[in-house]
Structure formats: structure tokens, C-alpha cells
Amino acid sequence: MALDIKLLEKLTSAFGPSGREVAVADLVSQELKTMKLKTKRDVHGSTRVTLGNSGKKIILAAHLDEIGLISTYIDKDGFIKASPVGFVYKEGLFGNRVQFENGTWGVISSEKTHPKPEIEMHKFFIDIGAKDRKEAEKLLPIGTFGVFARDLVKAANGRVISKALDDRIGVYVLLKVIKELASVDLKDTVNFVFTVQEEFSGLGAATSAFGIAPHIAIAVDVTDSDDTRENKYLNMRLDSGPAIKIMDASLISHPKLKEHFISIAKKNKIPYQLEVLPYGGTDAGTMSLVKKGIPSIGISIPTRYIHTPSEMISSTDVENTIKLLVAAVKGKIGGAL
Amino acid sequence: MKFAMELSATFGPSGNEEPVSALLRDELEPHGVEFKQSSLGSLIGIKPGKIKGPGIILSAHMDEVGFLISKINKDGTLSFRTVGGIDSRLLPSKAVQIGENRLRGVIMSPPVHLKRGKDVLKVKDLRIFIGCEDKQSAAKLVSLGDYATFYTVPEKTDNGWIRGKAWDDRIGCFIISEILKKDWDIDITGVFTVQEEVGLRGIQSALHMIKGDFAFAVEGTTSHSSPDEGLDNSPSTICGNGPAITAMDRMSIGNSGLKKLLEEVARMNSIPFQYKMTATGGTETFYLLRHRTGIPSICVSVPVRYIHAPVGMILIKDVENTLKLLEEGISLLQLKLKKLYGGK
Numbered sequence: 163m164a165l166d167i168k169l170l171e172k173l174t175s176a177f178g179p180s181g182r183e184v185a186v187a188d189l190v191s192q193e194l195k196t197m198k199l200k201t202k203r204d205v206h207g208s209t210r211v212t213l214g215n216s217g218k219k220i221i222l223a224a225h226l227d228e229i230g231l232i233s234t235y236i237d238k239d240g241f242i243k244a245s246p247v248g249f250v251y252k253e254g255l256f257g258n259r260v261q262f263e264n265g266t267w268g269v270i271s272s273e274k275t276h277p278k279p280e281i282e283m284h285k286f287f288i289d290i291g292a293k294d295r296k297e298a299e300k301l302l303p304i305g306t307f308g309v310f311a312r313d314l315v316k317a318a319n320g321r322v323i324s325k326a327l328d329d330r331i332g333v334y335v336l337l338k339v340i341k342e343l344a345s346v347d348l349k350d351t352v353n354f355v356f357t358v359q360e361e362f363s364g365l366g367a368a369t370s371a372f373g374i375a376p377h378i379a380i381a382v383d384v385t386d387s388d389d390t391r392e393n394k395y396l397n398m399r400l401d402s403g404p405a406i407k408i409m410d411a412s413l414i415s416h417p418k419l420k421e422h423f424i425s426i427a428k429k430n431k432i433p434y435q436l437e438v439l440p441y442g443g444t445d446a447g448t449m450s451l452v453k454k455g456i457p458s459i460g461i462s463i464p465t466r467y468i469h470t471p472s473e474m475i476s477s478t479d480v481e482n483t484i485k486l487l488v489a490a491v492k493g494k495i496g497g498a499l
Numbered sequence: 500m501k502f503a504m505e506l507s508a509t510f511g512p513s514g515n516e517e518p519v520s521a522l523l524r525d526e527l528e529p530h531g532v533e534f535k536q537s538s539l540g541s542l543i544g545i546k547p548g549k550i551k552g553p554g555i556i557l558s559a560h561m562d563e564v565g566f567l568i569s570k571i572n573k574d575g576t577l578s579f580r581t582v583g584g585i586d587s588r589l590l591p592s593k594a595v596q597i598g599e600n601r602l603r604g605v606i607m608s609p610p611v612h613l614k615r616g617k618d619v620l621k622v623k624d625l626r627i628f629i630g631c632e633d634k635q636s637a638a639k640l641v642s643l644g645d646y647a648t649f650y651t652v653p654e655k656t657d658n659g660w661i662r663g664k665a666w667d668d669r670i671g672c673f674i675i676s677e678i679l680k681k682d683w684d685i686d687i688t689g690v691f692t693v694q695e696e697v698g699l700r701g702i703q704s705a706l707h708m709i710k711g712d713f714a715f716a717v718e719g720t721t722s723h724s725s726p727d728e729g730l731d732n733s734p735s736t737i738c739g740n741g742p743a744i745t746a747m748d749r750m751s752i753g754n755s756g757l758k759k760l761l762e763e764v765a766r767m768n769s770i771p772f773q774y775k776m777t778a779t780g781g782t783e784t785f786y787l788l789r790h791r792t793g794i795p796s797i798c799v800s801v802p803v804r805y806i807h808a809p810v811g812m813i814l815i816k817d818v819e820n821t822l823k824l825l826e827e828g829i830s831l832l833q834l835k836l837k838k839l840y841g842g843k
Contacts, residue, residue: 181747205795206788245777245779369793
């Protein structure tokens with residue numbers, strides 16, 4: 163099962179910073195419509211489809227949103243100040259192109275003083291080509307959301323570089339899992355939830371989990387692949403398979419779920435790795451705290467250069483993540499506890 | 500604006516909002532508002548509409564920033580802690596009122612010939628002077644743990660401003676009260692919360708007692724203090740430019756549908772408005788948005804010059820325009836909700 167580059171490219175190029183995920187949600191709904199599946203959308207835009215209607219209630223979540231920027235101020239010369247939406251590496255801002263929700267484009271820069279100014283968010287501005295404040299106000303009202311635009315490209319060894327692989331690759335994985343399972347008789351009620359605002363506040367995961375009140379929640383997201391030249395701090399590597407999350411800063415995965423996924427990987431001879439991330443968090447952490455508490459786990463796709471406009475994944479990891487999730491859902495996740 | 504000024508003058512630091520709550524009850528009871536109270540003290544006032552349904556939630560916090568008396572010193576002065584965020588540069592030589600008897604005091608400030616060259620004093624080094632010269636006499640008037648606030652008599656200027664303390668968020672309480680006094684087709688729930696300034700606490704429990712299809716947090720927000728021309732950094736909001744709509748702050752992203760609705764309503768009714776030009780701070784919007792399965796919510800604010808300070812200034816026309824924007828927004832939502840509820 164090769165990577166469906168066409169679908170992934172559609173997903174990653176879609177505009178969808180936290181709070182403005184409609185275009186990505188529409189893509190998901192369209193894609194599921196081709197499988198004759200109807201999606202539901204909640205008040206905040208989280209989109210879901212349910213397969214099966216027996217056994218335990220499961221959530222499999224991936225988030226629609228990506229990191230971005232919001233315009234906050236226009237100076238008298240028409241340059242834009244902005245605040246990050248989600249965690250943005252300020253070191254990587256210089257020279258990036260920003261695509262705004264209203265179609266305006268701009269480039270991020272800072273004054274070229276010598277010595278170079280310290281890298282601080284407030285020293286960056288966005289140039290949208292406007293000549294003065296009045297013109298800029300028309301082109302870009304305050305409070306307009308933007309994303310770091312960058313095309314998807316293929317690299318060597320089945321690796322892919324693109325913006326927003328966090329978490330469109332998770333969205334892609336869920337779409338493929340749904341396709342494999344759409345005609346299978348499932349032993350659980352599996353809610354595939356495409357959440358909003360994971361990068362910002364976890365809003366979509368919180369409200370969706372409240373509404374569904376599942377027995378088990380699983381978030382499919384990216385994790386840092388720490389395998390560049392100097393970095394050997396973390397365990398995760400590209401091409402070593404899906405990472406079964408043991409913990410991050412938002413969650414300690416339910417131990418029985420962890421054991422369950424390890425045993426499924428072993429039984430089906432799917433390569434896997436274990437993830438211990440001393441920082442960060444995903445929708446799994448948010449969902450674990452909803453209502454009376456929900457046993458939760460993260461299944462992560464190892465990714466290099468997360469939260470930059472050029473994140474890198476390996477297609478074999480994606481394939482193996484799909485295999486692992488398909489095997490898990492077919493095998494009754496509800497029995498894991 | 501008389502009631503707004505009464506609200507401003509009322510004593511109500513976080514954790515001691517009862518006087519504000521009582522004032523709101525007295526004002527709104529004759530207008531058919533039905534009350535509930537959360538165990539933490541948040542006041543919930545529901546104006547029943549003709550058509551039953553969850554309706555619209557409006558939230559404002561009753562509490563203001565203030566002080567807690569932490570020590571009575573040998574020399575009769577009082578040490579204190581701040582309640583909520585107060586810039587210590589603002590404090591020396593400001594009038595305060597303390598405890599149930601509203602005992603007046605002044606935060607001490609060394610005379611200028613002793614102060615020259617000194618750094619800004621930290622809160623722990625500041626004292627309140629209440630006219631007592633020894634511990635014994637001070638202890639008769641004040642107890643440890645007494646609350647204090649700035650002492651400021653609100654007044655109107657001749658050119659459309661009101662001076663006063665605690666506009667954050669008594670002005671929100673005022674605007675919601677004005678809305679609750681009117682009759683609506685759907686239920687309007689006003690939530691007057693406690694302990695917002697110390698970590699958005701009151702709203703979290705109050706929300707469990709109410710329902711809503713849409714929600715607005717009504718706030719007083721930071722504004723720049725001088726004309727903005729030539730500025731390189733954001734003034735946050737500008738007094739006189741109308742209600743500020745928050746697209747995003749540090750904790751929440753305003754619902755995009757409600758943002759559009761307010762923009763539309765403002766244009767249709769020629770109401771001036773502005774967007775908040777910073778993405779910092781947090782409001783009750785965060786908890787409104789994520790309550791249960793989620794409530795579409797957004798924050799609308801009145802710009803306040805000198806917020807969290809002894810005297811703040813607001814423009815009456817900004818208050819009027821904020822009220823108008825919210826009322827027109829509610830009218831439009833009301834039409835949508837009437838269809839949704841299937842009412843006559």
C-alpha cells in the first residue's frame with residue numbers, strides 16, 4: 163500500500179490554522195462521502211464519522227488544525243505585527259511566506275540591523291506589499307488568521323516534506339483506516355473524530371469527548387523523531403514504525419492500552435517503537451481528563467522538524483501506523499481494559 | 500450611567516464580591532430577572548423569554564483587583580498582598596478602603612527628597628497608613644485577612660468620559676444589566692462571576708448551573724493611553740473606536756461565526772467597532788467555549804484607559820456602542836433561535 167500522495171497533498175495544502183479549520187473539515191467530509199459515509203460536525207467544527215454500533219465506545223482522533231499566525235497590529239507604514247497561533251519556532255520565521263484566510267499573502271522579515279537583532283517575536287513583521295496603514299487595513303483586517311505556506315515535496319527513501327504534516331498525516335491515516343474498515347463488521351462503536359484547535363487549546367478534543375463519552379480514547383498525531391546528526395536524546399526514529407506513546411507532558415497512556423497495542427504489533431509483525439516525550443501533548447491528554455476520566459493513549463507518527471513549514475515523515479511509518487490501527491480496531495479495542 | 504458609577508464605587512475584590520452581587524440583585528429584581536447563586540458566590544440572573552430554550556449567555560465578572568491585609572506592623576502600618584494583577588509602580592500615595600467598615604487609608608510613599616534615585620518599591624515593602632501610630636490601635640480597626648480596594652469616587656467629565664475604579668469588569672456588569680432589563684423572546688442568562696482576576700474561577704462552577712446556545716463574555720480591556728500615531732507597537736484597543744471584538748487571546752479563539760455576525764450587525768447599524776490588537780490575556784470565553792459539548796462564544800470589550808489602576812477612564816459612547824452591538828447581535832441570534840426552537 164503505497165502512500166496516496168495526491169490525497170496527502172490535498173490535505174497538507176488545505177488552509178487550516180487553529181480556529182479556521184473549515185477547509186480541512188470539508189476535505190475530510192468529501193473524502194468520506196466517496197466512501198458513502200456521512201460526517202457530523204459540531205458547533206466548533208470538529209467533524210466525525212462513526213463505524214459499528216456495538217461493544218465499547220472508542221474515539222480515534224486526529225486534529226484538523228495546523229500552527230499559524232494571527233495579525234494583531236498594523237504600523238503606520240503598513241507592516242503587520244502578528245502573534246503565533248499554537249507553538250511557533252521564532253528561529254524559523256525569517257523569510258517564510260504567510261497565506262491569510264482572506265487570500266492576502268505576505269513575507270515575514272525583520273529589520274536588517276547589524277549586529278542582527280535578538281530573535282524575538284515582536285521584532286518580526288509581515289510585509290504584504292501595502293504602501294501604508296490605510297491600504298494594509300483594507301487588505302488585512304486585524305484578527306486575520308494565516309498559515310506558513312509551503313508545498314509538499316517528495317524526498318529520498320519514501321520520505322515526504324511538507325507543512326502541516328502535524329497533523330494532516332494523522333488525518334490521512336484515519337481516512338485510510340476508515341476506508342479499510344468501512345465494510346467490516348466491527349465489535350466496537352468506533353468514532354473517528356477530526357478535531358479542531360489541538361495546537362491552541364485542545365477545544366475540539368474536549369468538547370467531542372464530552373459529547374461521545376467514550377470508554378477509550380486514542381489520538382493519532384505526530385511525535386518528534388530525534389534522529390538527526392547530533393540529537394540522540396529521544397528514542398523515536400524515522401522508519402522504525404508507529405510510536406506507541408508511553409507518556410508526554412499531557413498524558414501517561416493507560417498501561418493496559420499500551421500493552422494492548424504492543425501485543426497487536428507483535429502478533430501482526432508490525433514494527434513499532436515506544437514513545438517517551440518529556441514535553442508536548444496531544445488530544446489524548448485532553449480527552450483523558452474529560453468527565454470521569456477516559457483511558458487514553460497516543461499512537462504517533464515519527465516526524466522530523468515538527469512545527470516548522472517543512473516537516474518530514476517516512477511513508478513506511480505511515481503504512482505501518484495504518485496497519486497497526488486497522489488490526490487494533492478489527493481486534494476489539496474495547497477488550498483491552 | 501448612574502448605575503455604572505454605582506457599580507464602579509462598590510467594594511468587591513476577588514473573593515469578596517457580595518456587595519456587587521447585592522447591588523445587581525436590587526437593581527434587576529424589579530425587571531423580572533430570576534436569580535440563582537453558585538456556591539462560590541457567582542450571581543446568575545435569568546430573564547425569561549416567551550420561547551423556552553437554552554438561549555444566550557452573557558458573562559461578566561463582579562470582582563476587581565485589590566489587596567489583602569497580611570500584617571499589622573508595630574508602627575501601626577499595614578502590610579498587604581495584591582489580589583489580582585496590579586503594577587506596583589502605581590501604588591505609592593494612593594487612597595484605599597479596608598474591610599467591612601471601608602476604613603480609609605493611604606499607601607505610604609517616602610517624600611521626594613528621600614526617594615530620589617530609589618528603585619520602584621515592591622509590594623512587600625509598601626505599607627498602608629491608616630492614621631494609627633501603634634499596633635494596638637491599628638488592630639482595633641483592622642484584622643488580618645481584611646480585604647481592601649482602591650478608594651475612588653466615580654465622576655463624569657464634561658466631555659463624555661467617566662472616571663472610576665474597577666471598570667474591569669463592572670462596565671461588563673452594567674452592560675449585561677441593561678440587556679437584562681429589556682424584554683426578549685428567548686431566555687437571556689446573565690452570569691456575574693466571582694474570582695475572575697485570580698484565575699477565571701467563578702465561571703467554571705457557575706457554568707454547571709446554566710444553559711446557552713451562544714455566549715458573550717463582556718469585558719473591560721486594556722487601551723492605549725495616548726494618541727496612537729507614530730507607535731510601533733500595538734495599543735491593544737483605542738478609546739473612542741467602539742467595542743473591541745477579540746479574534747484571539749492567549750487562551751481562546753473567538754467563534755468565527757459570532758465574529759462574522761457582530762461585524763455584519765455593526766455594519767448594518769453603523770456601529771463603530773474595533774478588533775483587539777493584541778493576542779494576550781485570558782477571559783471567561785475559554786470556559787464558555789469548552790463547556791460540555793461546546794458553546795459558540797466570543798469576547799466583546801469596552802476599552803479602558805488605566806485598567807487595574809486606582810482610576811480608569813472610559814468613554815460613554817464606547818459603552819453605548821458596546822451595548823448597542825450586543826443588543827443588535829442578540830436580536831439577530833434571537834431570530835435564528837426562534838426558528839431552531841420552533842416557537843410561535
